[in-house]
Amino acid sequence: MTDAAGRYAPSPSGDLHLGNLRTALIAWACARRAGLGFVMRVEDLDERCRLEYVDSQLSDLAAIGIDWDGDVLFQSERTAAYAEVVDRLLEKDLLYECYCTRADIRDAPRAPHAPPGAYPGTCRDLSASEREAGREKLAPLDRGPALRLRTSGEALTITDRVCGEYTGYIDDFVVRRGDGAYAYNLVAVVDDEHQMVRQVVRADDLLESTPRQVYLQRLLGFESPDYIHVPLVLNTNGQRLAKRDGAVTLGQLHELGWQTAQIFSLISRSLGIESDNGVDFLEQLELDRISREPWVFDPDNPEF
Ligand code: GLU
Numbered sequence: 001m002t003d004a005a006g007r008y009a010p011s012p013s014g015d016l017h018l019g020n021l022r023t024a025l026i027a028w029a030c031a032r033r034a035g036l037g038f039v040m041r042v043e044d045l046d047e048r049c050r051l052e053y054v055d056s057q058l059s060d061l062a063a064i065g066i067d068w069d070g071d072v073l074f075q076s077e078r079t080a081a082y083a084e085v086v087d088r089l090l091e092k093d094l095l096y097e098c099y100c101t102r103a104d105i106r107d108a109p110r111a112p113h114a115p116p117g118a119y120p121g122t123c124r125d126l127s128a129s130e131r132e133a134g135r136e137k138l139a140p141l142d143r144g145p146a147l148r149l150r151t152s153g154e155a156l157t158i159t160d161r162v163c164g165e166y167t168g169y170i171d172d173f174v175v176r177r178g179d180g181a182y183a184y185n186l187v188a189v190v191d192d193e194h195q196m197v198r199q200v201v202r203a204d205d206l207l208e209s210t211p212r213q214v215y216l217q218r219l220l221g222f223e224s225p226d227y228i229h230v231p232l233v234l235n236t237n238g239q240r241l242a243k244r245d246g247a248v249t250l251g252q253l254h255e256l257g258w259q260t261a262q263i264f265s266l267i268s269r270s271l272g273i274e275s276d277n278g279v280d281f282l283e284q285l286e287l288d289r290i291s292r293e294p295w296v297f298d299p300d301n302p303e304f
Contacts, residue, residue, distance in 0.1 A: 005069065006031025006199040007192070008061070009041040012053035016060050017248040018297055019203070019233030019241045022267045025278070026230055027201035028066045029285040039195045040068040044076045045181060060250045063260060065278025073195060075187055082182040085190050085220065086147065086175060094219065095175065097145035098123040099134030111153070118171035119148065143178035149216070156211040161228040162290050163204060168211030175216075185212050193222040204229035204292075205240075228287065231294040233270075238296075246299040270295040 008024045010016065016024070031038040040061075042054055058072065089095045100108075100122050108120040123134065123145075138145060149172055157167040175186040188209075192200065207229045217224045233241040247253055253263055261276040268275040273284045 003037040003069070004196050004198040005037035005039045006034070006201060007039045007041055007195060007197045008066070008068075009043050009188070009191075009202070010057050010061075011043045011046060011048075012050060012057055013046060013048040014053060014243050015249040015251060016057050017233070017241050017243060017245075018263075018267065019248075019295075021060065021064055021250065021263075022233060022270065022295070023201065023203050023230055024061055024066055025064065025267060025281060026228075026271070026285065026290070028068075028278075029282045030201050030228060030287065031199055032282055033285065034199060036199055037069040037196075038067070039070060039073065039197065041073045041191055041195065042075065043184075043187075044074055045187065056251070063250060064264060065281075073191065075191065078187070078191065078194075079182070081194065082176075082187055082190055085186065086182075088220070089149065089175070090147075094150050095147045096124060096126075096150055096172075097131060097134065098148045098172075098174070099131075099138055099145050101141075113169075114153075114171065115169050118169055119173065121153075121172060123148070124150065124172060138178065144180065146174045146178045147176040148172040149175055149219075151215065156215055158210050158214050158224075158227060160207065160210070161226060161287055162292060163207055163229050166207055166210065168208055170212060170215050173212050185209055185216060189213050189216045189220070189222065192225060193217070193220070198223070198225045199228065200225045201228045201230060203232050205232060230290055231292060234294045234296050236296060236298045236300075241297060241299075248297070248299050270297075 006027055008027045028038055104122065105119060108122050110118060110120045134145060151170045151172050155167050155169050157165055159165050173185060174183045176182050210227055214224050235241050235245045241248055243249065247256055265276045268281055272289045273281060275281045275284055
């Protein structure tokens with residue numbers, strides 16, 4: 001892998017729905033328009049992931065005209081790379097073991113400037129005997145300590161191409177969970193660097209993760225990509241579109257008799273474009289025209 005790239009990084013826990021396909025199309029078009037490569041990464045570390053969805057997701061992406069460069073990267077095959085970065089951070093004394101349960105974190109007093117949910121720093125400076133007691137506390141729960149990054153506990157502002165400036169408070173976030181699984185913020189940063197990702201397009205529910213990822217990139221000496229967070233697609237109840245909403249995947253819509261070109265037009269129109277194929281979409285997509293408002297889709301009444 002030698003070329004700067006954009007990327008799409010689906011989690012294979014179900015078929016892609018219209019919202020996912022829309023984000024993937026924007027990611028692909030932005031990368032190709034910028035003269036970047038486009039790489040695919042399957043984020044299959046979660047226990048909900050299934051091989052069958054890897055196949056269906058990749059074939060749906062290909063069916064709507066998305067092409068990618070090189071082999072698909074599977075996170076389940078990247079454990080050694082994540083372990084290496086964790087070792088690097090450990091050597092620099094930037095990680096510490098955390099023995100807190102969710103309840104411990106919820107009930108602990110927090111610094112006045114820390115937002116709700118931020119880690120209160122309980123395990124940051126424990127003595128050797130306190131750490132021993134922490135491990136003993138976790139043993140019956142059948143898990144080990146999590147590893148947290150020792151951060152500066154400050155705010156970090158990023159500039160997103162669609163959402164503008166966004167400031168996040170950087171708490172001591174988890175890089176490896178108590179069950180040994182590497183955390184999303186770590187693996188995303190390590191893989192974006194490995195795949196030479198210089199442009200990240202993803203749904204805006206991940207905007208709040210971005211300051212943490214940029215913090216980690218700076219710590220590791222990695223270049224930060226440009227970030228473009230695009231709105232989610234909602235159902236008519238204002239909830240995030242999901243498979244249970246009915247006719248929302250390519251397969252379900254095909255079963256209802258819709259052609260891929262019609263589905264393409266629908267997605268395009270939500271972005272102010274008239275196009276029923278990837279080539280026209282690529283030419284016409286303007287980032288400045290992407291609304292920050294979610295697109296509301298009525299799966300019971302799809303109008304093409
Ligand atoms: N795997 C995540 C998802 O499917 C995307 C993560 C990312 O783009 O950084 O929502």
